Amino acid sequence: MRTFLALLLFFAALGTASASGRYIHVSGYAFKTDPQCHRTKPIDQFDARCDEPVLGYRDFCPPLWLAGLT
Numbered sequence: 665m666r667t668f669l670a671l672l673l674f675f676a677a678l679g680t681a682s683a684s685g686r687y688i689h690v691s692g693y694a695f696k697t698d699p700q701c702h703r704t705k706p707i708d709q710f711d712a713r714c715d716e717p718v719l720g721y722r723d724f725c726p727p728l729w730l731a732g733l734t
Contacts, residue, residue, distance in 0.1 A: 687716050694718050 687696035693708065694717065701714035 689718065 686698055686700070688699055689696050690707070695710055695715040696718060697703075697707075697711075697716075698714045701711075703711050703714050705711040
């Protein structure tokens with residue numbers, strides 16, 4: 665029973681951590697964009713207000729100790 669509850673909790677957490685569905689992938693570019701957002705830059709440039717990187721996380725800054733390892 666304890667294993668079942670642990671698996672259930674794991675999959676529930678995994679399901680809630682999915683990416684937002686409002687962003688669409690623009691083919692040929694390294695970002696996803698929100699179609700309802702008012703862009704301040706052309707579609708072929710990354711706009712921080714409307715775009716999200718395909719790999720990684722929006723506004724991610726690694727901790728200082730992790731940045732020193734690279």
